[in-house]
Amino acid sequence: MNWLTLSLSFLTTSGVTEPLSSVLHLQGSVSNSPIYMQQWSKVEPLTYPGGTYKYSNVENFPGAAGISAALITLFPGGVRELHWHNTTEWAIVLNGTCRATVMESGKKRPAETWDFGFGDVWYFRPNEGHTIQGLRDGCTYLAGYDDGMFEDRTRSIGLSAWLSTAPPGVAAQGLGVTEGDITRHISRNELTFLPRGPVPAASLEEFRARIGRPPQQPVLQTHRFQLAQVTPEVDTPGGYIKVAQVENFPVSEEMSGAFVRFAPGALRQLHWHPGHAEWQYVINGTVAAGLITEPGVYEEGVLEQGDAGYAPRGSAHWLKNMSNDTEAFVILMFDDGLFTNIDLPWFIGNVDPETTATSLNTSVAFAEAMNYALPTMVPAE
Ligand SMILES: *[C@@H]1O[C@H](CO)[C@@H](O)[C@H](O)[C@H]1NC(C)=O
Ligand SMILES: *[C@@H]1O[C@H](CO)[C@@H](O)[C@H](O)[C@H]1NC(C)=O
Ligand SMILES: *[C@@H]1O[C@H](CO)[C@@H](O)[C@H](O)[C@H]1NC(C)=O
Ligand SMILES: *[C@@H]1O[C@H](CO)[C@@H](O)[C@H](O)[C@H]1NC(C)=O
Ligand SMILES: CC(=O)N[C@H]1CO[C@H](CO)[C@@H](O)[C@@H]1O
Ligand SMILES: CC(=O)N[C@H]1CO[C@H](CO)[C@@H](O)[C@@H]1O
Numbered sequence: 001m002n003w004l005t006l007s008l009s010f011l012t013t014s015g016v017t018e019p020l021s022s023v024l025h026l027q028g029s030v031s032n033s034p035i036y037m038q039q040w041s042k043v044e045p046l047t048y049p050g051g052t053y054k055y056s057n058v059e060n061f062p063g064a065a066g067i068s069a070a071l072i073t074l075f076p077g078g079v080r081e082l083h084w085h086n087t088t089e090w091a092i093v094l095n096g097t098c099r100a101t102v103m104e105s106g107k108k109r110p111a112e113t114w115d116f117g118f119g120d121v122w123y124f125r126p127n128e129g130h131t132i133q134g135l136r137d138g139c140t141y142l143a144g145y146d147d148g149m150f151e152d153r154t155r156s157i158g159l160s161a162w163l164s165t166a167p168p169g170v171a172a173q174g175l176g177v178t179e180g181d182i183t184r185h186i187s188r189n190e191l192t193f194l195p196r197g198p199v200p201a202a203s204l205e206e207f208r209a210r211i212g213r214p215p216q217q218p219v220l221q222t223h224r225f226q227l228a229q230v231t232p233e234v235d236t237p238g239g240y241i242k243v244a245q246v247e248n249f250p251v252s253e254e255m256s257g258a259f260v261r262f263a264p265g266a267l268r269q270l271h272w273h274p275g276h277a278e279w280q281y282v283i284n285g286t287v288a289a290g291l292i293t294e295p296g297v298y299e300e301g302v303l304e305q306g307d308a309g310y311a312p313r314g315s316a317h318w319l320k321n322m323s324n325d326t327e328a329f330v331i332l333m334f335d336d337g338l339f340t341n342i343d344l345p346w347f348i349g350n351v352d353p354e355t356t357a358t359s360l361n362t363s364v365a366f367a368e369a370m371n372y373a374l375p376t377m378v379p380a381e
Contacts, residue, residue: 280310
């Protein structure tokens, strides 16, 4: 395959299937319109009083059936209003600081509030109530949801949408105010979504002291994980992979994720995931991506800063830093709490060279020349 062709054919499928010297000749049913890569950087966000929003789901990213995402910037004081949704949410703060509160089910009203900075992850189970606010410099976060059809703005149930459509008498009775208060203070049929309020003056400790209304109790398992600060699973001259999953972040049973650094020219080894799909977001740098979902059905493309890619569960894929002098950083989000992975050299390394040679219709000498010890992040030669 020709890398020059690849980089010129931005986000289009550029490969052709070479005739193989084996019995089955692949027809190369390659689509000209990639479905597993999205030029998300070119999608303009929508602006609201409290921040900006854009989403990625099967409507604009057709291949991403299992995971959808949103990129949300909260201005200082901007609020993602009190809401919940029927999907799991796994999110990571990319810059700035925001304060988030999550409410669990339980008679003692378990809830927790944290300030989240760069590289901090929150995890919300389906329908746990939550709200997020931008602090002094605001914040930007990437959120993933384990349903490719989901869209936060139109599918979440929140405070404004509910109380602005509930009968005012019912809302008044439920909240201990008068019906007149409800009609005076809540416009009918209004979704605030990302409204803007004052920047919180209270520190996290002051906030907690002020709002912990009895019988509020702590949550059993925290919903916060400081991913940027963990010891990497993989750390080589080619880069590192930091993983948040149910083993080190116990609440996160349905989704996990990773923060990946690519050294210039480094390859995220050819691999696949037995247990989950993968949704990819390029924080910065330029990354080539390739995947195969069936014999002869594959895509290759280039993901620039802010673009997204997707690898369905079990699909064979790789990512490579296209730059010879700049690092790249990528966020991965998975739709299962347990991170699972098989690198191709591990598999090949567990059979004899004869079996590999037979599989490839080639010589044993070639199979013996492969390096089964290459790491998950392979440095540039
Ligand atoms: C939430 O998801 C469950 C299971 O997927 C479904 O049965 C239910 O109808 C959904 N609820 C809403 C409000 O969409
Ligand atoms: C915050 O991150 C987003 C997404 O990576 C990026 O578009 C934005 O420029 C960043 N903002 C700052 C102030 O670094
Ligand atoms: C790319 O992003 C990483 C992680 O956010 C950051 O540490 C690095 O400075 C960024 N590189 C550039 C060139 O902006
Ligand atoms: C990196 O690539 C650029 C442009 O593609 C080239 O000008 C430069 O010489 C290369 N640097 C190295 C160290 O190969
Ligand atoms: C240093 C290095 O290996 N750079 C490589 C980065 O990736 C592109 C695309 O594969 C190559 O052309 C560079 O040689
Ligand atoms: C390199 C190699 O082993 N090629 C073989 C592939 O299979 C064909 C037909 O089965 C053989 O003729 C080649 O020698």
